[in-house]
Amino acid sequence: MKITLAQLNYHVGNFDRNSRLIIDTINQAENEGSDLVVFSELSLTGYPPHDLLEYREFIDNCNRYLEIIAGHCLSTGAIVGAPAINMGESGKKLFNAAWFLTDGKIKDVCFKSLLPTYDIFDEYRYFEPSTDFNIIEFKGKKLAVTICEDLWDEQDFDHDFASSRMYSISPMEELAKLHPDLIINISASPFAYTRTESKKEIFTAKAKSYRLPLIMVNQVGANTDLIFEGNSMVVGPNGNIISLFPDFREHTESFELDNIIAGDNNSFNKAGKISMIHDALVLGVKDYFDKMEFNSAIVGLSGGIDSALCLCIASEALGPSRVRALLMPSMYSSRHSVNDAVELCNNLKVSYDIINIEDDFRSIESSLSGIMKDMPADTTEENIQARIRCILLMAVSNKFGNILLNTSNKSETAVGYSTLYGDMAGSLSVLGDVYKTDIYRLARHINKKSEIIPINIINKAPSAELSPGQKDSDSLPDYDVLDSILYQYIEQQKPVRDIKGEKVSQELVHRIIDMINKNEYKRFQAPPILRISNKAFGHGRRMPLVAAW
Amino acid sequence: MKITLAQLNYHVGNFDRNSRLIIDTINQAENEGSDLVVFSELSLTGYPPHDLLEYREFIDNCNRYLEIIAGHCLSTGAIVGAPAINMGESGKKLFNAAWFLTDGKIKDVCFKSLLPTYDIFDEYRYFEPSTDFNIIEFKGKKLAVTICEDLWDEQDFDHDFASSRMYSISPMEELAKLHPDLIINISASPFAYTRTESKKEIFTAKAKSYRLPLIMVNQVGANTDLIFEGNSMVVGPNGNIISLFPDFREHTESFELDNIIAGDNNSFNKAGKISMIHDALVLGVKDYFDKMEFNSAIVGLSGGIDSALCLCIASEALGPSRVRALLMPSMYSSRHSVNDAVELCNNLKVSYDIINIEDDFRSIESSLSGIMKDMPADTTEENIQARIRCILLMAVSNKFGNILLNTSNKSETAVGYSTLYGDMAGSLSVLGDVYKTDIYRLARHINKKSEIIPINIINKAPSAELSPGQKDSDSLPDYDVLDSILYQYIEQQKPVRDIKGEKVSQELVHRIIDMINKNEYKRFQAPPILRISNKAFGHGRRMPLVAAW
Secondary structure, eight states: OEEEEEEOBOOTTOHHHHHHHHHHHHHHHHHTTOSEEEOOTTTTTOSOOGGGGGOHHHHHHHHHHHHHHHHTOSSSEEEEEEEEEOOSSBSOSEEEEEEEEETTEEEEEEEOOOOOOSTTOOGGGTBOOOOOOOOEEETTEEEEEEEGGGGOTTOOOSSOOSOSBSOSOOHHHHHHTTOOSEEEEEEOOBOOTTSHHHHHHHHHHHHHHHTOOEEEEEOEEEETTEEEEBOOEEEOTTSOEEEEOOBSSOEEEEEEHHHHHHOOOOOOOOOOHHHHHHHHHHHHHHHHHHHHTOOEEEEEEOSSHHHHHHHHHHHHHHOGGGEEEEEOOOTTSOHHHHHHHHHHHHHHTOEEEEOOOHHHHHHHHHHHHHHHTTOOOOHHHHHHHHHHHHHHHHHHHHHHOEEEEEOOOHHHHHHTOSOTTTTTOOSEESSTTSOHHHHHHHHHHHTSSSOOSOHHHHHSOOOOOSSTTOOGGGTSOOHHHHHHHHHHHHTSOOOGGGOOOTTOOHHHHHHHHHHHHHTHHHHHTSOOBOOOSSSOSBTTBOOOSSOOO | OEEEEEEOOOOTTOHHHHHHHHHHHHHHHHHTTOSEEEOOTTTTTOSOOGGGGGOHHHHHHHHHHHHHHHHTOSSSEEEEEEEEEOOSSBSOSEEEEEEEEETTEEEEEEEOOOOOOSTTOOGGGTBOOOOOOOOEEETTEEEEEEEGGGGOTTOOOSSOOSOSBSOSOOHHHHHHTTOOSEEEEEEOOBOOTTSHHHHHHHHHHHHHHHTOOEEEEEOEEEETTEEEEBOOEEEOTTSOEEEEOOBSSOEEEEEEHHHHHHOOOOOOOOOOHHHHHHHHHHHHHHHHHHHHTOOEEEEEEOSSHHHHHHHHHHHHHHOGGGEEEEEOOOTTSOHHHHHHHHHHHHHHTOEEEEOOOHHHHHHHHHHHHHHHTTOOOOHHHHHHHHHHHHHHHHHHHHHHOEEEEEOOOHHHHHHTOSOTTTTTOOSEESSTTSOHHHHHHHHHHHTSSSOOSOHHHHHSOOOOOSSTTOOGGGTSOOHHHHHHHHHHHHTSOOOGGGOOOTTOOHHHHHHHHHHHHHTHHHHHTSOOBOOOSSSOSBTTBOOOSSOOO
């Protein structure tokens, strides 16, 4: 049996595009003599469809397109992910399903049993967990078809609580009783740099434990905040990895089942953390623009490292001709800021404009003078500068259709060192899940071959340049100390008393966590943030606003 | 047996405040000879605690305070809602629990079985559904303790799909087998004007069906977007309502069980829809400020009806001395706008300032002239005006600590007739779940006794006044037509083909729905919206941004 794994990039709700992609792949596989083509979880709808699943019309469309796709499966069989209506008397309205299509018809269906409902996942919002387990028989082989989380039954919690396993059922344990020849897992498993190794282990362990060959097909591409790395896998019955599909790009490849069973372990040179984050962010920006059919981007360039890195990523994702920069120095901008920013634009071949905001600042100041009288300057005046820049960026965006990219990093987003309706503005936050210490690593990664980002931008002390002589270090600890506290609290969800590290006192931990909690209200209004960790700000982290904690 | 129902207002995560409230009520009930005091669902944490439940420290605090509260229960028993750690080998880490405290100790606990995971509810994100059912025995009575959704097993879906019931288990059916004397339901059921009648029916039907007395205790008060109306109930075994607690305020009252069983049906004059919405919004603003310890509010007053209504509600919630208004006319403001706004401030005794934004607009325009050249004016210039107003409002907010209230209504929020980082700014959206047609009804409701809102504000044709002679009706259908389409699509989730009404063509429906979908990205960055319907923008409506639909 020849099996084709189709690691493809889907667009949520775009049935025309997704079904065309699926049908083209089926036709090609059929031409190449493949017996079975496997697509990823909810491939027909794209993942995640969110509340579109609540609209009857959306589900009717799924069924209609599924019939069309089935019409293209002749001798070849296909496994396609799409929701199924729950025809039972009770329960949630839908199942998350793997449809088996062949002979021009819908032949069989398997339902997902374990529904991730944590972090960015909301599957129990829509789907009934299945308690029936069935095998698909095709061309003399028995296929155990599982959907993503179905094989993750043994995952541990990230942090210490009473129970050790999230699920009470093991779908594969049930399916094993039916003596399958092959485990198939269709996934929609988003990228997190903290999870790349553990993902591999889950599939190799399952194959080994049941002494069965296993194929896993993941989707690739970005849908708003979520970026899927692909990394589909073919695993032999000893847990040996026969094939690991590439990161962050579409890939379709076929394998003979006998060769999977007999195959040797192959070694794969995985990219490092920073390289994967870089590729994820580039794909995140690219897909956002491609799928929204946006033509071009605008970035406000301060001369600092965050906006410089953001411009590099945008330029790589879209090409320099589809990106423009706006430099908006004020009376507090350092001498080098404009020069550094201009040099960066020249290096990237990105066009730029310069508007000095001093006059606009004086005009606003004068408008407010009747109310403010002679009150001393404070963060009010700093915020006014950030908000004037937002007006200018959005004006260019509105007039020319350049989509504004937000350049805030995760460290400042965490502690609230950013201005709502100012530098927090943008359609998409490119770096909002990247800690400042990793911002530097990414900048050096980009400069590996040649100095694209002027070294001065990397070396200067971080400053918002909103008041005379201001430095980030005036009011924040060093970024390696800060990021270590943030990571332990946000990603690892450690209790305050367990947050430790060099130069980390309990007083500092309390001060930082207080800043995080006090700024939930700002993050509530932040743009969607490209997610690269296991706990990004946004949908996956739902903290109350009105709360005393 | 004398039973006390405690309808109280909790603050999420504020264990000191919540436990003090609970202990004071227990002490008072004990003094009055009550046998049992019943508090609402998750009363100790406040509802909804969201991801605070994922922090081990938060749960440890729950347990610690629960012990303290138990120490105050002597002869009186108390039922308190708080999470419980799942001590089993598998499953989610917590149960949503009702704790039974008496004799100074934690005596017993019941776990929630049906976990709402739809709209604003995410309970399966945190809790394991219980499959065990136990009765609490106390002073010779058997108590069937249920938690909110546990009695909602028969609820229908709002719209047509295959299965007719969301849940496969009926907790009360299981508990009935244990022959209870009384049904207790502890709730955290937020207000929606569409649901007040159906809520009552659920409890009267359950009491009648099991021929048992029933008490339901709901929390009251607002936590960010969610407003809880209270309306706790005492129902006799014939389904007769013995007592219906007031809307939107704390209330504690005791009942003899024998009197509940023997009691007659009482009739209750319920407030109408508009009156309830009004009271909900006032409480929503009040609790937001009280619980966040914010002193005062600022409202940008345009002379239009939305900001006028918002100012009235803020003034009622906080008192006029804790509210200030800012009038920011431009060259496009109509002659009456400033006069009407000033008259309103005088009627309310709210202080105001006036800043003409024309100079700031000219300054920004001049800054942009190098880039814009002689391009014709479009929405860019309209947005600049809205964003200058945002800068001024936020500057006053930053300098004086007045919290900005957002004044957008649901109709314009739906179709995107508002400026991101402009009039979409604010800490809290007061009217974002109120359709324009209801905005008028609320204004007339406020003017019932005397003309607080100048009649000219109510009668003038709606206009954003951002370009010469602009009227909402230039590009939108009449608001009664628009709101009818919006309601059918948003609240009722009807398929496009089923959206009908006077002056409603399929072309118009398509155009409006297209506007709704295209503006998801704006609403993603909107402030939290006080929720008064069964489907508000925000947490309860999760639509994908990058999607073709």
